Amino acid sequence: MRARIPWRAMPGPTARALPWGPLTACLVAGLLIMMVPAAATAGLGVDNIVNLARIVMLAGALGVAFLLDDPAASTTAVLPVPRLARIAVRGLLAVPVLAGWWALTLAAAHLAVAAEVRPAVPALTLTVEAAALVCVAFALAGIRRGGAAGTVGGIVAAPLTLVLVLLLQFLPDGWSLFVGAGDPRWREAHVIWSVLAGSALLASGLLAHEPTSRRATTRPAPQPVGAGVRR
Amino acid sequence: MTTVLGERAPASPPNARPSGPVTAILALAKVEGGRLLRHPAVLVAFALSVSWAVYGLRGTGHPVLQHTVRDTQLGMLAVAAGAILAAHLAASRPYRDGTDELFDVLLMPAWQRTVALLAATVPLALVSAVLVAAHVAVYAGRSAAVGVIDVGDVLTGPVVVLFGAVAGVLLGRCTRAVVAGPLLLVGLAALTLYASFSNSPLRWLAPVVLRDEQYPLPGDLIGRPAGWHLLYLILLTAALAAGALAVRRTGRDGVRPALVAGVAMVGALALLIPQAAAPGERVEQRRQEAMERPAASQECRSLDAVTYCAFPDFTGLVPGWAELLEAVREPVPGPARSQITAVRQRVNTNATDLGGLIGSAGADPVPAESWKADDTRAGTPDTVPVGTGWGDGQAELDFAAAVAYRIVTGGQVTAAPPEPLCGGRAVVILWLAAQATAQTRDGFDYRLAHSTGGLLSTPVPGFDAQMFVEYRETSVVRELLAQPVAATRQRVTQAWTQLIDPGTTTEQAARTLGVPAGRADEQGQCR
Numbered sequence: 001m002r003a004r005i006p007w008r009a010m011p012g013p014t015a016r017a018l019p020w021g022p023l024t025a026c027l028v029a030g031l032l033i034m035m036v037p038a039a040a041t042a043g044l045g046v047d048n049i050v051n052l053a054r055i056v057m058l059a060g061a062l063g064v065a066f067l068l069d070d071p072a073a074s075t076t077a078v079l080p081v082p083r084l085a086r087i088a089v090r091g092l093l094a095v096p097v098l099a100g101w102w103a104l105t106l107a108a109a110h111l112a113v114a115a116e117v118r119p120a121v122p123a124l125t126l127t128v129e130a131a132a133l134v135c136v137a138f139a140l141a142g143i144r145r146g147g148a149a150g151t152v153g154g155i156v157a158a159p160l161t162l163v164l165v166l167l168l169q170f171l172p173d174g175w176s177l178f179v180g181a182g183d184p185r186w187r188e189a190h191v192i193w194s195v196l197a198g199s200a201l202l203a204s205g206l207l208a209h210e211p212t213s214r215r216a217t218t219r220p221a222p223q224p225v226g227a228g229v230r231r
Numbered sequence: 232m233t234t235v236l237g238e239r240a241p242a243s244p245p246n247a248r249p250s251g252p253v254t255a256i257l258a259l260a261k262v263e264g265g266r267l268l269r270h271p272a273v274l275v276a277f278a279l280s281v282s283w284a285v286y287g288l289r290g291t292g293h294p295v296l297q298h299t300v301r302d303t304q305l306g307m308l309a310v311a312a313g314a315i316l317a318a319h320l321a322a323s324r325p326y327r328d329g330t331d332e333l334f335d336v337l338l339m340p341a342w343q344r345t346v347a348l349l350a351a352t353v354p355l356a357l358v359s360a361v362l363v364a365a366h367v368a369v370y371a372g373r374s375a376a377v378g379v380i381d382v383g384d385v386l387t388g389p390v391v392v393l394f395g396a397v398a399g400v401l402l403g404r405c406t407r408a409v410v411a412g413p414l415l416l417v418g419l420a421a422l423t424l425y426a427s428f429s430n431s432p433l434r435w436l437a438p439v440v441l442r443d444e445q446y447p448l449p450g451d452l453i454g455r456p457a458g459w460h461l462l463y464l465i466l467l468t469a470a471l472a473a474g475a476l477a478v479r480r481t482g483r484d485g486v487r488p489a490l491v492a493g494v495a496m497v498g499a500l501a502l503l504i505p506q507a508a509a510p511g512e513r514v515e516q517r518r519q520e521a522m523e524r525p526a527a528s529q530e531c532r533s534l535d536a537v538t539y540c541a542f543p544d545f546t547g548l549v550p551g552w553a554e555l556l557e558a559v560r561e562p563v564p565g566p567a568r569s570q571i572t573a574v575r576q577r578v579n580t581n582a583t584d585l586g587g588l589i590g591s592a593g594a595d596p597v598p599a600e601s602w603k604a605d606d607t608r609a610g611t612p613d614t615v616p617v618g619t620g621w622g623d624g625q626a627e628l629d630f631a632a633a634v635a636y637r638i639v640t641g642g643q644v645t646a647a648p649p650e651p652l653c654g655g656r657a658v659v660i661l662w663l664a665a666q667a668t669a670q671t672r673d674g675f676d677y678r679l680a681h682s683t684g685g686l687l688s689t690p691v692p693g694f695d696a697q698m699f700v701e702y703r704e705t706s707v708v709r710e711l712l713a714q715p716v717a718a719t720r721q722r723v724t725q726a727w728t729q730l731i732d733p734g735t736t737t738e739q740a741a742r743t744l745g746v747p748a749g750r751a752d753e754q755g756q757c758r
Binding site: 021022025026029030033036037044045048052055058059061063065066084154155158159161163166167170173182184220 | 271272275276279280282283286309312316320327408409410411412413414416418421422424425430441680681703
């Protein structure tokens with residue numbers, strides 16, 4: 001029989017176990033990157049702020065890449081709570097933090113651009129991009145490794161996120177997703193970004209699926225202790 | 232790594248003199264160097280930068296070498312990024328594997344291990360150097376290449392890779408947090424981005440300062456402190472390497488690495504002074520001269536009764552100009568053709584590329600008076616301007632537009648007029664320019680897609696001289712371009728006098744040429 005998921009009991013302990021260190025480091029670094037030109041009242045143009053915002057959202061995504069790091073993964077694997085629920089709770093706990101951080105980033109961006117171009121800053125579409133990058137990083141962090149319990153974690157997901165962004169950066173003009181603010185492909189690129197965000201979420205859902213059936217009557221193969229932790 | 236240790240342990244019995252630290256360091260460096268080169272992040276970065284370079288080969292008919300060379304630095308930034316990640320992971324591997332304590336019982340002290348890690352970054356830099364050299368050689372080997380190669384700029388690419396790898400090692404010695412490597416990378420990316428849109432002298436602190444001037448400059452006007460920057464980068468890398476040896480040091484034999492790191496750092500920062508002083512007063516003076524009175528420093532050549540004057544580094548562009556000029560005036564009947572007697576290269580030496588848009592505010596006004604006097608002195612009155620860029624379609628369109636404008640109106644665009652170009656003249660000028668070659672056609676399509684309400688051309692690149700044609704006229708031109716070329720050319724030749732009459736409206740021109748005129752633009756200024 002399927003166990004009921006203890007939704008109310010999960011957030012507290014999960015929040016305590018989340019790897020806040022890497023996330024905080026990344027979010028603070030991202031905010032600082034945006035605050036330097038804001039503090040210098042640089043009066044940047046729209047294109048510059050869009051590029052800067054992309055670096056900041058990359059910093060945030062890197063933090064998210066570490067979100068599923070769990071040294072205790074091999075012990076939580078035996079709990080009756082499904083893996084999908086555990087991963088979902090981890091992700092959902094980070095959402096308000098990320099939302100607040102992104103709002104602060106946009107506020108700093110507002111201060112960094114020249115007053116006359118402020119209305120032209122595409123805050124909403126940049127938010128779509130940021131959400132997509134974060135979702136992709138989260139999906140990459142969920143790539144399974146080490147049997148039933150472990151995920152590759154930030155050590156693989158963070159470089160993968162960076163490589164992916166590098167790849168997008170080097171795409172030829174007609175294919176680029178990091179388009180300039182005045183580019184005619186702006187709309188098209190952001191449709192792709194939202195599709196990317198959706199597919200990344202879907203992918204992390206699929207990756208979170210339990211590798212062995214929870215209703216299996218036979219015992220899963222025994223694993224060496226700490227198999228999911230070693231890198 | 233384990234292989235090395237395995238070999239060494241039995242080879243050195245307790246009382247025997249060790250076979251020398253150099254052997255051990257080299258052996259470890261060899262293994263770590265191989266691992267660094269084979270690291271997935273580095274491999275992907277290499278693949279990216281190579282495929283990007285190969286992709287860049289197509290379509291650039293006239294590479295400007297100084298820009299090509301700086302572009303190699305962009306490719307190397309990707310490799311440096313991979314190097315940071317890989318070197319950081321390599322240096323912090325013992326923490327993650329829990330072998331740090333194990334190392335304490337071995338004969339090889341920690342600092343030798345660090346030296347080996349640092350030495351392991353050299354093969355990576357060498358491979359990068361080979362790639363950069365190949366990239367530059369391919370471009371420089373083209374007969375159509377113009378511009379100059381600065382060795383400082385060439386070497387900056389591989390040194391940036393070295394810098395990235397060494398920074399990764401230092402970071403790995405400082406912190407065991409995995410997130411530190413990616414974060415350092417993001418920080419450096421932000422620094423490079425700041426440098427790309429800042430005019431402050433502090434921008435030279437960034438590892439790579441990409442394109443400076445918006446329009447290619449003649450070699451003696453560039454004044455880019457590439458050599459100083461390379462030296463700065465080398466000293467900075469040395470400081471980081473010494474720093475890697477200084478951290479977590481047990482401190483038995485003095486504080487030399489820290490001292491070296493400090494001295495190298497101070498030296499690197501001191502190099503900011505010559506970098507910030509560039510380009511220097513003499514270059515500034517020459518730039519001003521080249522902008523206002525270029526004739527004295529240019530070389531001229533006559534082809535088909537037209538004199539082409541170019542800066543010495545750009546004489547390779549003359550055949551291209553001549554070819555385009557012929558293509559523009561091919562449909563033009565006899566007397567109007569000979570309107571053009573001279574073409575002179577113009578460059579705005581003040582323009583910096585800060586991510587602005589085409590024809591954005593801040594372009595300098597055309598120094599029409601001094602140009603006129605200069606042209607008269609050189610014996611080539613009424614020159615048609617041409618910029619220093621070539622090969623991207625837009626430069627071709629701008630030059631073709633300047634030529635067509637001269638043929639049709641007999642004048643030259645010298646300002647940014649508030650009103651657009653209207654009527655049959657606008658159609659003929661733009662069509663002459665767009666139909667000339669495949670490149671001008673590309674430029675036409677690009678500009679049309681990137682301007683609002685019509686098409687903007689900057690016939691004097693870098694100066695505040697613009698030609699704006701409204702949407703309605705551009706759509707007539709588009710219709711014309713869709714027709715068979717030979718027939719359209721014939722019709723234009725036959726109706727030439729009527730078409731270029733200032734009184735001819737767009738409807739009349741369209742009717743004469745047999746294409747639909749479209750509806751009048753309500754927001755447009757042309758009636």
